[in-house]
Amino acid sequence: MPLILIVDDSPTEVHVMQKALEKHGYRTAAAADGAEGVRLAREMSPDLIFMDIVMPGMNGYQATRALANDPKTRTIPIIMVTSKGQETDRIWGLRQGAVDYMVKPVSPDQLVAKAQATLAP
Numbered sequence: 001m002p003l004i005l006i007v008d009d010s011p012t013e014v015h016v017m018q019k020a021l022e023k024h025g026y027r028t029a030a031a032a033d034g035a036e037g038v039r040l041a042r043e044m045s046p047d048l049i050f051m052d053i054v055m056p057g058m059n060g061y062q063a064t065r066a067l068a069n070d071p072k073t074r075t076i077p078i079i080m081v082t083s084k085g086q087e088t089d090r091i092w093g094l095r096q097g098a099v100d101y102m103v104k105p106v107s108p109d110q111l112v113a114k115a116q117a118t119l120a121p
Contacts (some may be wrong), residue, residue, distance in 0.1 A: 001121050002047035002104050003027045007037030009055040017050060020108030021115060033060030038066050041073050048118055053082040068097025077118050081106055
């Protein structure tokens with residue numbers, strides 16, 4: 001089963017996302033900030049990363065850029081899941097290396113559909 005890393009500083013968001021993804025057979029891991037997300041991505045090589053932007057310390061843009069520039073993690077698709085809904089935020093996120101961008105609130109069904117579409121062979 002594919003492993004999905006959720007990087008978000010909100011325990012509630014992480015719980016809701018994990019529950020939805022695990023219900024559909026995905027394995028999940030979670031990180032509470034960008035630095036932990038980068039570390040776990042390097043250690044675990046997840047199949048997909050859902051990345052929040054607004055987090056303490058290393059934010060989601062910085063973490064995405066670090067992962068996209070690392071030969072070990074650059075092939076892992078990153079989807080930003082954030083409350084930042086401006087078009088400039090979306091463009092900046094994609095420029096950092098994200099493959100897609102979702103604006104919160106994201107329903108469990110939307111999240112699972114995005115995971116399935118991204119991980120489809």
